[in-house]
Amino acid sequence: MKPIWIVDDDESIRWVLEKALARENLSTRSFSNARDAIAALEAGTPQVLVxxxxxxxxxxxxxxxxxxxKYPGLPVIIMTAFSDLDSAVAAFQGGAFEYLAKPFDLEKAIELIRRALEESLREASVPQAMSETPEILGQAPAMQDVFRAIGRLAQSNVTVLITGESGSGKELVARALHKHSPRAAQPFIALNTAAIPKDLLESELFGHERGAFTGAQTSRRGRFEQAEGGTLFLDEIGDMPFDLQTRLLRVLSDGHFYRVGGHQPQKANVRVIAATHQNLEQRVRDGLFREDLYHRLNVIRLRLPSLRERREDIPLLTRYFLAQSAKQLGVEAKRMSEPAMRFLSGLELPGNxxxxxxxxxxxxxMAPGQTVEVKDLPPDLVSYPVDAIVPAAGLPAVERSVADLAPAPAHPVALPSLPAAEGATCWQILLESEAASLLASERPEVMEVLGRQFESVLIRAALKHTHGRKNDAAVRLGIGRNTITRKIQELGIDGASDD
Structure with missing residues (x-):
């Protein structure tokens, strides 16, 4: 980590801050005047400048x-006497991170420097994270259309509206648009307008002046100022409060805005990319979204396909995410068996x-072993109803080798080892997978082992349905009272009563 620079003509101030930061194991470099600090910037930069x-x-x-x-992301803390508050305002307008009033409380000063340090480290990690992020994965024709659109928009500053279901990757596309644009060297700032309370959203977008409202002890830059020269991504724009839509429209129209409580107009040189999962046309008709703002945002519309529309990409994405997850945890990447990958590719996955x-x-x-079978997937997935799984059409050849494991909507699945007329549902796929594992291990009495498990599941489900009344459960299962009593004892099932 780079040192913290302290610039002050008062030697006692420099000494106090140096010693306090040294106790925090933070290195420092001091200057008695601004000229020396400016000259030193030619050879290197600090982590934070005070x-x-x-x-x-x-x-x-x-x-x-x-x-x-030269370094717009570098946090600068300005120290000033109480009589210099006008200068402090000028400092914030110039992009200062915060100001520190003299005489200051040393603990609060260190706390403020620590906050600036965290901001600096976070800013420094963004370019690295973006450079490590691969291009958007996808081989499906629907994704190729998205790639072509990104390519056409690469050198443009035009406003883009990205639509698509939640979880389909709208922010990833917005980042790609920024990365390939002339603004790539400038900040990319993202804000989910649905995640910020209405009372705070205006300040979050446009910033506020000191004393603008209760709790506003300092001035603060909003997202528009943070994104100056770069790109501002407004996610879930359809949820923006109606009165704030008017302010956003004004920024898009004339490129100026006011901080909350401010009187000086701020100029915004920002490319806006908006995204929503909602039908904005319908919200306009319902009077929930301004029609003029809709037309301002809807200059270029880019629709992202859901995962259901690009199922052939699921194996590719799955392998990538498994590799990424394993890398983060420092373990070997899991592998999906062909039946498990086929099963996964057939699910709806509404979260995309x-x-x-x-x-x-x-x-x-959570999955045991390196090769993941269908039975190793989360229980809520493997209990999907049959009509939640779709046909195998459109999957690449490498996946079609097990295509007959995928059922058509509202119809049984044809397993390789089962005649098509007999069919199978999701639990039967799991049953066959378990049977294959037991048979491969040469475990004796496979029929008895699976039979006991099958009976146990049935009886437990019946008892749950009848609230533990075993006589009613026997009637529902179509077996005798003595039979269910014997089975409950043999299988060690608890929670049954004679009532």
Missing amino acids: SDIRMPGASGLELLQTVKA VRQLENLCNWITV
Whole structure:
């Protein structure tokens, strides 16, 4: 980690901060004037810069201006006397992270520097994370259309509206649009408008001045200012409160906005990319979304396909997410068996790519063994009804070798070892998988083992249905009272009563 620079003509201030930061195991470098600090920027940069505002020669504001021109992501804390509050306002307008009023409480000063340090490290990790992120994965024709659209929009600053179901990867596409645009070197700022309370959303977007509302003890830059020169991604734009839609429209129209409680207009040089899973046309008709804002956002529309529309990408995405999850945990990546991959590719997965990624994380942690079978998947998946699984049409050849494991909607599944007329549902696929495992292990009495498990599941389900009344359970199962009593004792089933 790079050192924290302290710039102040007062030697005692430099000494106090140096000693306090050293106790926190943070390295420092001190300068008695701004000119020396500006010259030092040619050879390197700090992690955080702490500067007095009034010094002989160049001021702290000049230093701030130089730093922000070259390194916009570097947090700068401006130190000022109480009489310099006008200068503090100028510092915030110039992009200062925070100001520290003199005389300051040393613990609060260190806490503020720590916050700036965290911000600096977070900012520094963004370019690295983006460079490690591969291009969006997808071989399906629907995704190729998306790739072509990103390519056409690469050199444009036009506003884009991304539509698609939740979890389909709208932010990933927005990042790709930014990454391949002329603004790629500038910030990409994302905000989910549905995740911020209505009372805070205006401040989150446009920032606020000190004292603008209760609790606003300092001025704060909003997302528009943070994204200056770059891209602002507004996710779930359909949930934006109606009154804030008016303010957003004004920014898109004339490129200016006001902080909450502010009187000086701020200029916004920002490309806006919006996204929603909702039908904005319907929300316009319902009076929930401004029609003029809709037309401002809907300059170029990019529709993302759901995972159901690109099932041939599920094996590719699954292997990628399993590898990523294993890398994060420092373990060997799990492998999906052909029946398990076929089963997974046939599921609805309403959460789309996000749900698939979460599932792969679950598999990496919870599934036993390196090769994952259908029975190793989460119980809520393997209990899907038959009509939640779709035909195998459209899957690549490598997956079609087990295509007969996938049922058509509302029809039985044809297993390789079962005649088509007999059919099978999801639990039968699991049963066959378990039977194959037992037979492969050469375990004796496979029929008896599976038979006991089968009877136990049936009786437990019947008892649950009848609230533990075994006589009623026997009637529901079509067996005698003595038979169910004997089976309950043999299988060691608890929770049954004679009532």
